[in-house]
Amino acid sequence: xxxxxxxxxxxxxxxxxxxxxxxxxxxxxFFSGLTGLATLLILAILAVLLGNIIIxxxxxxxxxxxxxxxxxxxxxxxxxGVLPMIIGTTIRVFVMTIFVLPIGVITAIYxxxxxxxxxxxxxxxRAAVNNLAGVPSIVFGLFGLGFFINFIGRNLDxxxxxxxxxxxxxAVLWASLTLAVMTLPVVIVATEESLKAIPLGLREAxxxxxxxxxxxxxxVVLPQAxxxxxxxxxxxxxRAAGEVAPILFTGVAYYMASLPxxxxxxxxxxxxxxxxxxxxxPDIERTRPILYATVLVLLLLTFALNFVAILxxxxxxxxxxxxx
Amino acid sequence: MPxxxxxxxxxxxxxxxxxxxxxxxxxxxxGIFLVALSTILMIFLIFVFVGREAMPILFGQENxxxxxxxxxxxxxxxxxxEELQAYLGLSDKAFRQMERETLxxxxxxKQEAQEEIPEQLRNxxxxxxxxxxxxxxxxxxxxxxxxEPVYIWQPIGSIHKYNIVPLIIGSLKVTLVxxxxxxxxxxxxxxxxxxxxxxxxxxxxxxxxxxxxxIPSVVIGFFALLVMASVLQSVFGYQTRLxxxxxxxxxxxxxxxxxxxxxxxxxxxxxxSYTQAALALGASRWQTAWQIVLPTALPGxxxxxxxxxxxxxxxxxxxxxVCSASVVSWSIFDSARTITTTIAAEMxxxxxxxxxxxxxxxxxxxxxxxxxxxNLIGDVVIHRLKHRLEGxx
Numbered sequence: 001x002x003x004x005x006x007x008x009x010x011x012x013x014x015x016x017x018x019x020x021x022x023x024x025x026x027x028x029x030f031f032s033g034l035t036g037l038a039t040l041l042i043l044a045i046l047a048v049l050l051g052n053i054i055i056x057x058x059x060x061x062x063x064x065x066x067x068x069x070x071x072x073x074x075x076x077x078x079x080x081g082v083l084p085m086i087i088g089t090t091i092r093v094f095v096m097t098i099f100v101l102p103i104g105v106i107t108a109i110y111x112x113x114x115x116x117x118x119x120x121x122x123x124x125x126r127a128a129v130n131n132l133a134g135v136p137s138i139v140f141g142l143f144g145l146g147f148f149i150n151f152i153g154r155n156l157d158x159x160x161x162x163x164x165x166x167x168x169x170x171a172v173l174w175a176s177l178t179l180a181v182m183t184l185p186v187v188i189v190a191t192e193e194s195l196k197a198i199p200l201g202l203r204e205a206x207x208x209x210x211x212x213x214x215x216x217x218x219x220v221v222l223p224q225a226x227x228x229x230x231x232x233x234x235x236x237x238x239r240a241a242g243e244v245a246p247i248l249f250t251g252v253a254y255y256m257a258s259l260p261x262x263x264x265x266x267x268x269x270x271x272x273x274x275x276x277x278x279x280x281x282p283d284i285e286r287t288r289p290i291l292y293a294t295v296l297v298l299l300l301l302t303f304a305l306n307f308v309a310i311l312x313x314x315x316x317x318x319x320x321x322x323x324x
Numbered sequence: 325m326p327x328x329x330x331x332x333x334x335x336x337x338x339x340x341x342x343x344x345x346x347x348x349x350x351x352x353x354x355g356i357f358l359v360a361l362s363t364i365l366m367i368f369l370i371f372v373f374v375g376r377e378a379m380p381i382l383f384g385q386e387n388x389x390x391x392x393x394x395x396x397x398x399x400x401x402x403x404x405x406e407e408l409q410a411y412l413g414l415s416d417k418a419f420r421q422m423e424r425e426t427l428x429x430x431x432x433x434k435q436e437a438q439e440e441i442p443e444q445l446r447n448x449x450x451x452x453x454x455x456x457x458x459x460x461x462x463x464x465x466x467x468x469x470x471x472e473p474v475y476i477w478q479p480i481g482s483i484h485k486y487n488i489v490p491l492i493i494g495s496l497k498v499t500l501v502x503x504x505x506x507x508x509x510x511x512x513x514x515x516x517x518x519x520x521x522x523x524x525x526x527x528x529x530x531x532x533x534x535x536x537x538x539i540p541s542v543v544i545g546f547f548a549l550l551v552m553a554s555v556l557q558s559v560f561g562y563q564t565r566l567x568x569x570x571x572x573x574x575x576x577x578x579x580x581x582x583x584x585x586x587x588x589x590x591x592x593x594x595x596x597s598y599t600q601a602a603l604a605l606g607a608s609r610w611q612t613a614w615q616i617v618l619p620t621a622l623p624g625x626x627x628x629x630x631x632x633x634x635x636x637x638x639x640x641x642x643x644x645x646v647c648s649a650s651v652v653s654w655s656i657f658d659s660a661r662t663i664t665t666t667i668a669a670e671m672x673x674x675x676x677x678x679x680x681x682x683x684x685x686x687x688x689x690x691x692x693x694x695x696x697x698x699n700l701i702g703d704v705v706i707h708r709l710k711h712r713l714e715g716x717x
C-alpha cells in the first residue's frame with residue numbers, strides 16, 4: 001500500500017512511473033511477475049547455453065588446435081585441428097559478401113529513395129523481401145542444387161566443353177551464391193533502416209544546392225548510412241557463417257586433404273564439422289573436448305560478429321535520435 | 325518518408341533539372357530499379373527450380389515400379405519416337421544425340437535387367453506398384469510381409485516406399501512442441517519488455533534476447549544432443565533418449581527470438597495515447613498491458629506465431645541432430661523424422677534425376693509452399709495492423 005504522494009513532491013520524469021502509486025492489485029503483481037519470469041527464463045537459457053560452451057570449450061582451445069590441418073581421422077583429439085574449416089567458412093562467407101552487399105544495398109536504395117510509397121510493385125518487392133527471409137534454409141539448399149549446380153553449372157560445363165563436371169558439381173562458388181540469396185533480406189532490411197533514419201533535411205539541403213538525386217544519394221546519404229550498411233553486412237556474415245543446411249548439397253565436403261584453391265573446389269566448414277563431430281563420432285566421450293572447442297570457435301566467429309553489429313547499431317540509433 | 329514526390333520535372337528538352345537532361349543518371353536509376361527487382365526474381369527462381377525437379381512426381385509422370393512391361397528390341401520400329409524416349413527414360417537432348425544402334429543396345433540392356441529380377445520379387449504385388457503415385461504416398465498400404473496397412477517411408481531396398489505421412493506427422497509434432505514452449509515464453513517476455521520493464525532494463529534485455537537469434541542452429545542442436553537430452557530424460561524419465569520432445573524444446577530456442585522481436589514490435593507500435601488513457605483511468609500497468617495493449621496488438625502477436633511456425637517447420641539442423649527415426653506416432657516422447665531432416669539426410673544418397681531425388685525435391689516444394697503461405701499471412705496481418713494503428717494515431 002503506497003501512500004498518496006503529498007503535494008509538492010517531485011514527480012519522476014520517467015513516463016508512467018508515477019501511476020504505480022495506485023492500489024496494490026494481487027493479480028497485476030502475479031501476472032507481471034509471470035511475464036518477468038518468462039523473460040528471465042529466456043535469459044537463463046542463453047546464459048546456460050553460452051556458459052556451458054565457454055566453460056567446457058575454453059580449456060580445450062589452443063593455438064595448436066586452431067592452426068592444424070587434421071588428417072583424415074579428425075576424431076582424434078591429439079592430432080586434430082580446425083584450420084581448413086575456419087578457412088573454408090571464411091572463404092564462402094567472403095565470396096557471399098561480394099555478391100550480396102551490392103545487390104542488397106542497391107535494392108534498399110531503391111526501396112527508400114526511389115520507390116513510390118504505395119504502388120503495387122513496391123509492396124510486391126517488400127513482400128518478396130519478407131518472404132525470402134522466411135524461406136527455410138534447407139529449401140535454399142535445394143534451390144542451390146537445382147538452379148546453380150544442375151542448371152547453371154551443367155550448362156556452363158557444356159558451354160566451356162569441359163571434359164568432366166567442373167561447375168556442375170558442389171563448389172565454393174555455388175555455396176556462396178546460395179548463401180547470398182539467403183542473406184539478401186538481412187542486408188536489405190538493415191540498409192533500409194539506416195537510410196530511413198537519415199533526416200530528410202540533409203537530402204533537401206543537398207538537392208537545394210543543385211545536386212541531382214543520384215549525387216545526393218552517393219555523396220550525402222550513403223556516407224551517412226555507412227555504419228548501418230556495415231551492420232547489415234556483418235549480420236549477414238554472422239548468419240551465413242553458422243548456416244549448414246544450405247551448403248549441405250552445394251559445396252561442403254566431409255574431408256578434404258588440401259585447402260580449397262579455386263572457386264570450383266569443395267571446402268570443409270566449421271558448422272558442418274560440428275554436425276559431423278557430434279553425430280558421427282565413433283567415441284563421443286573421446287571427441288567431446290574437441291567438439292566443445294570447435295563449437296566455441298564457431299560461436300566466437302559468428303557471435304563476436306553479431307555482437308559488434310548490435311553495438312554499432314545501438315550507437316547509430318542513439319546518434320540518429322540526437323540528429324533527428 | 326522518402327523524398328520521392330515533386331522532384332520529377334517535366335520540362336522541355338531538359339531545360340529543367342530533370343531526368344532527360346542527364347541520360348547517365350537516367351540509366352543509373354533504371355539500373356537501380358532492375359537490381360531491386362532481383363528479390364522478386366529470386367522468389368520466382370526458387371519456385372521454378374525447386375518445382376522443376378519435383379514436377380514429374382507432382383503430375384504423376386514418374387514410374388518407380390520395379391517391374392515394368394518390357395518391349396522387345398525387335399519391336400523398336402513400331403514405337404513412336406516419343407514412346408521410345410519415355411520407355412528408355414532419356415532426356416530430349418540425349419535422345420536426339422543417340423544413334424539408332426545405341427538405342428537398340430539400351431533396349432536390350434533394359435530387357436536383360438528386367439529378366440534378372442529374382443522370381444521371388446516377380447510374384448510380389450509390391451514390385452508392380454508405382455510407389456510415387458499419390459495414393460502410394462498418402463494412403464496406408466499393406467506391403468507384403470506386413471499384417472496390416474501401414475504408413476511407411478523407406479527409400480532403401482529393392483522396393484522404395486515413399487509414404488510421406490510419417491514425415492508430415494513428424495514435422496507437425498516437433499513444430500507443435502516447439503511452438504507450445506516458445507510462444508508463451510516469447511510473448512510473455514515481449515509483454516514484459518515492451519510494457520512493464522523500466523526503460524533501462526528494456527535497453528539491456530532486448531538486445532540480449534535478440535542475441536539468441538545469432539546462435540547458429542547447429543550449435544543449438546549440438547547443445548540439445550550432448551547436454552539437454554540427458555538432463556530432460558532424467559527429469560521426465562521417458563524411454564527414448566532422443567525424441568520429438570527434446571527436438572521441440574531445442575527448436576523453441578531458435579523460434580523464441582523471432583516470435584519475441586515481432587511480438588515486441590507489434591506491442592510497442594500501439595500508440596502511447598492508448599496506454600496513457602488507460603493509466604489515467606486508474607488501470608494498473610498490468611491491466612493496461614493485458615486489456616488495452618495486447619488486444620490492440622493481437623494481430624501482430626498472431627503474425628508472430630504464424631511466422632514462428634514457418635521458422636519452426638523449416639528448421640533442419642537442430643532436428644537432424646536430435647532425432648531422425650521415422651515412426652508414425654503422435655506421442656512426443658517417440659522419435660520423429662521431419663520433412664526437413666529427410667531432405668538433409670537423404671539427398672546425398674539420392675541419384676540426381678531419380679525417383680528418390682525428385683520426391684525429396686517435392687518435399688522441399690511442399691515445405692516452400694507451406695512457409696510461403698505462412699509468411700504471406702504474417703506479412704499481410706502485420707501490414708494491416710501497422711496501417712490501422714498509424715491511421716488512428
